[in-house]
Amino acid sequence: MTATTDKTPADAGHPLARFPGYDPAAPPLEVTDLRVAFADRPGRPGSGSVVVDGVSYRTEAGRTLAVVGESGCGKSLTARAVMGILPAGAQVTGGSVRLHGIDLLGLDRRALARIRGRHISMVFQDALSALNPVLPVGFQIAEVFRAHGDLTRRQAERQAVRMLDRVRIPEAARRAGHYPHQFSGGMRQRVMIAMALALNPEVVIADEPTTALDVTVQAQIMELLADLQAEHSVSLVLISHDMGIVANAADRVVVMYAGRVAEQAPAEDLYGRPAHPYTRALLDAIPRRGSRGRPLNVLQGAPPDPADPPQGCSFGPRCALAGENCRTAPPLHAVAPHHASACHHWKEVAGR
Amino acid sequence: MTSALQPTAPAAAAEPAAAGPAARPGEPGTLRRLLRRPRFFLPLGVVVLLCAMAAVPSAFAGWFGHGDPHQCSLEHSGQGPAPGHPFGFDVQGCDLYSNVVHGARDSISIGLLTTALTLVVAVVLGSLAGYFGGVADMLISRLMDVFFGFPMLVGMIVVLETFSVHSILSVSLVLALFSWPVLTRIMRSSVLATRGLDYVTAARELGAGPVRILLRHAIPNAIMPVAVLTSINIGGVITAEASLTFLGVGLTAPAISWGVQLNSAQQYFTTHPGLLLFPALFLSLAVLSFVLLGDCLRDAFDPRLR
Amino acid sequence: MTDAPPILDVRDLVKHVPVRGGGLLRRTAGSLRTVDGVSLELRRGETLGLVGESGCGKSSLARLLTAVDRPTSGEIRLFGERLDQLRGSRLRAARRHIKLVFQDPYASLDPRMTVEAIVREPFVIHRDVAPRADHRRLVGELLELVGLNPDHARRYPHQFSGGQRQRIAIARALALRPEILVCDEPVSALDVSVQAQIVNLFSSLQKELGIAYVFIAHDLSVVEHIADRVAVMYLGRVVEQGTVEEVYDNPRHPYTGALLSAVPDPVPDPARRAARVGLQGDVPSPLDPPSGCRFRTRCPRAADECAAHEPPLHAPAAEPGHAAACHFPLQPAARGTAEA
Known part of the structure; x- marks a missing residue:
């Protein structure tokens, strides 16, 4: 809908084509033998417990891959490693993350910044803390457009309203001026989804997107995600602990x-x-x-305690x-x- | 590590924590563990040394020379370090080293006494205001506002002017009178936050009365931010005493305190920098040590950080 | 159920929380009707499930039932005694019969107390229950009862996992041998496999000690598993009540129907995924609930009458125990999904 992104994979003018290793035929996201370790003492990242130990998965365009497991199993850390937003002390110690063949772990900070948000984005569990409380949501969505495009402020704000409309927030034009706390939990999650999908990314990672929500609202959000995915053939990575939600949303499941x-x-x-x-x-x-x-x-x-894993x-x-x-x-x-x-x-x- | 995993889900934290190395039997030897940490024992050593200096200055003052701060001779006025007088002499020709050592007593006494008074007031009033709210909170909070709105230094000068004796006690009382609102306000908000937590509700639900809840749950959990500030406060009070003395309304000679020394050094420090340097060095060292010690103690007494 | 009188009898319970506006004058801007006319009964040894979405008042109700908060009006009879009117030592004595288990086991245990001190606290507060010399032994027995190693009593809460912490909280709640436990979302903060452990613990404790539960949860499948009777709450009111079979198999209130249809089954079925129609919109603010039926703003069946008159909780003659507050209740064949 931004009309700036041409989605024909074979097109040499594809915005990803300027990155080394781009292959339109490769899976949208391919994680191979990824390892993440924590520091066992401050100042020496990656020296301690291994919390992600050789994880591999790949996604398909327009399909949903669910990653399930209980808290502490490393499912969120894997996603954060993919996004390059690991918490302090954690470090990727091996493996690769490829977006259409482009090795994300090998990219420098600036190149990664151009890919993140535009080609791969994330929906967080806690929309309230992921949104800036002192800025109107419309402004925050417009920022996404402005950071990645040449849109004027007014154009970006118009796009933001259209995004809010697409995630089915009623009276989008008026609501764009509202602040995060003026939205209900479900509506805030819609705003998060609008931000994540604003630039039509190839891959969206949703980390427990409905955990904090009530069942009826949860159903609405999952439905919205499914619809948006179908419209734009996004490759969705759904991280969840809820086997029920996964059963109803996923094409493929990684436990x-x-x-x-x-x-x-x-x-x-x-x-x-x-x-x-x-x-x-x-x-x-x-x-x-x-x-x-x-x-x-x-x-x-x-x-098991990651600091003291059992043998075998x-x-x-x-x-x-x-x-x-x-x-x-x-x-x-x-x-x-x-x-x-x-x-x-x-x-x-x-x-x- | 699980909290880093899902920072937004407090509830989802740390299932494997149980299997972790944290699952050790009870925790004796907190002190022994602390003593192994330089971050703790260095400031502790300095604080102990300074307190010992304050308690028995004569034991330290005589290390190099006669050690009597009042044995002066004008022929040495402003002289630099000499054998038996490592810091040199002040303008009166008194040994600066023994003066600085003796100065520890008044400075540290005022620091500790004022802070103790402040802490008691802060814990009592802060807890009452924070836990009970309503009228108690309104009265205490407005009283704090009055003090906050008052120019502190002017207030202290005015009150001290009315005292005929400027002893350690009177100076401490005046300093406490004007420094309690800061700690009280922090205690109040800390208790207020603790009061809404589930474990306080759980105690109420068990039938515990307000006294038990305050003493057993609310105050122990709420006091940490105050305790840390308290140690910083000791440093602040020592500095404030120095300021008051500098302005001529605190302790006055022949009392010996770092403040008095800094006060008398102000006119001469361009020619005799040692007069300013040595008391200031001790003052800074004392303040820094108390602050670091407080920081360390906070970590030590929080079972979650063990 | 039997004809024995209920051990807990709640009538027209109301809790209004005044909401203060901003500004200097702090004028009361309105009142939050967290619980707005709830009536419930609980019999010895049974489990009453209480379900509803956030903001429906189920947690406020839990605090009223355990005398943490005082109701604005209405009555709570605990063994025939008006709990809401008790004061002082009589209230303290009554508290022994009904205890609360909190949702978040990370917040409900004082981090500065050892497990032993936490579980012992009820005995310290209620001194006449057990002589001091017995406390340690009793704490050990309680820990064992909830499946914890009594040797770990000297540890601090942070050394335990979420599930173990919830067990500690349950041990504390059981210390005074209450007849009723009010459990406010006791498993929703836990992982699935741990959740199952705690649910099983609740079941076995009930068998062993004959405790009655008021089991509050937003997870309908947990409630279905553990409860005998269910009450569905919406915006401070009970909209449907009945046995688990009645409510789950044959919901009469459209909200119950929608709630049940929104629960994802752990069975993949691409066909149904496309067909499911959920409830639209959010729960309205309890500051200003809709007129008439509170559910009408989201209800596919709403008609003019729903805005004008609030439907009473009504049970048909065929199912005397199964009441719903709806002018146009669902018929047995039509479950929520077929609406909309």
Whole structure:
């Protein structure tokens, strides 16, 4: 809608073409063997606990890839590493992040700044703290246009109103002058989405976009994301801990545990034939119809401490199937086409 | 590390914390752990040394020479360092080193006394205003506003003028009278913030009365910002005493304090910089040490940072 | 349910919180009607689920039920005694029967107290419950009851994970052997697998100790799992009430229908994804609720009558326990999704 971005991938005039390695045929986002470590003491970043340990995934245009896992599993840190906004002390220690073939980790700060926001953007969980409380939302969205284009202030503000309209905020022109606190939680999240989608990025990462919202509003936001995605064939990375939301939104799911990919599959496969005991445990822990009166199947214990990871399979200490061979870290086994599980006993799990 | 992971989700923080190295049995030996840190033991050493100097100045003053601050002879007036007189002499020909050592007593006494008084007032009034709100808060807050609106220095000069004796006690009382509102206001807002927290509600819900809640939950959790400022305050008070003395309304000679010394040095410091330098050095060292110590203690007594 | 009298009986409970305007004069700008005429009953050993979106007043209600706040009007009878009118030592004694479990286990435990001091505090406040010499043993028993190692009693809350902290909070709530626990979103701050552990803990405690729960949650599937009866709240009011089966299988209020349809099922189904129609808009401000039926501004069935008259909570003769406050209740066949 900005009409400045030509989306034909083969076009040499594509704004990404000036970056080294650009390949229109490559996946919109490809993360390969990404590693992130924290500092074990201040001043020596990356020297301590490994919190993301060899994560790989790739996205497709117009599709949603969901990354699920519990808090501390590294799903958000992976996304932050992709965006180049890791918290202080954390550092990428290996692997690559490619946007249409362009190695983002190899780019300098200025080049990255030109890509971020324009070609890859992020929707945060807490819209209230992600928005500047002392500026009107219209102004903040207009800033996005002004930072990346040659629009005049007035043009940018007009575009901002159009964006608010696109995320279905009623009376967009009037609301553009309002401040973040004058919006409800759901409306603020819409503003965040408007900012993230303003420049028609190829990839949008949504980090727990609906966690702070009520169910009915949550449904609205997920619907909005799906519609906008379909309109612009955005590649969406949805980070969530909610298996229900993921089931309804994702084409493909990556399950993370203790910094590693436990299982990766098309959504229907993953929910229908989980091949990793952790995935199965996550699904079993959800109360659903018919579970009344029976105790829920629970996973005992807690995830390992990243500072002191267990030897071999990180899920081993909590796993009912763990045996001798789990002392060695399992590789990703191909369970079916496009379905991989990092479990030595995947056959037993899947066959159950 | 999990909090860094999802900074916006307090609730989602730290499930693996339990397995972490933090899960050690109870925490004795806080002091021993602290003593291993230079950030702690250096300022602590200086503070202890200064306090010892204040308590028994004669034990320190005599290290190099006679150590009597009142044994002066005009023939040495303004002379530089000499054997037995490492800091040299002041204009009266008194040994500067023993004067500076003896000056610690009044300066540090006033600093500690004033701060203790201020702290008591701040904790009591701040807690009452913050916890109970309503009329108590209104009265205390307006009173603070009156003091904030008042030109402090003028106030102190006026009050001190009415005292016939300018002793440590009277100077401390006057300094406390004008410095309590700052700490009280901080205590008030800190208690106000703590009061709304779930664990205070939980105590109320258990049936705890206001006294127990204040003493057991609200004050211990709210006092930290005040405690840190308090240590800074000690430094500030020592400086304020010096200022008052400089203006001639604080302690007066023959009392010996760093303020008195700085006061008398003002006319001569171009010719005798040592007169200004040495007391000022001790003053700065004292202020800095108290501030650093306070900082360190705050970290030490916060169980979350252990 | 049985005919035994309810142990907790709430009638027309109202809580208005005055909202002060800015400026020097601090004039009252209006009042926030957080709870606006709620009636509930709770029987011994049962679980009443309370669901609704943020701002519907469920947390305010929890604070009223546990006498943290005082109601503006209405009555709360705890074992026949007017909890809302008690003062002093009689109020303190009554507090033993009903205890609150908070949502955020990171905020509800004093960070400067050891676990032992936290769990012991109820005994210190209610001195006549147990002699001082028994405190340590009782704390150990309580920790064991909630599945924690009593040897960890000397640790501080920050050394525990979210789930373990919630267990500590539950141990503290159980110390005085209350008959009722009011749980305000006790699992919504926890991860799925931990959430299941705590839900199971609640169930087993109920079996063991016969405690009745008022279980507040925005997660409908958790409530469905644990509750016997459910009350659905919207803007300070109960809009529907009944057994779990009645409310979940056959919602009568359009809001309940919409709420149920908005819950994502953990089963991927591309066809349904496209077809789902959610509720539009946000919850109106409780400062200025709509006239008549409060849900009418978002309701697909709203008619003129809804603006004019507030529908009473009404149960049909066929289902005497299943009441809904709606002029045009949903029919058994039509669940919320078919509306709009």
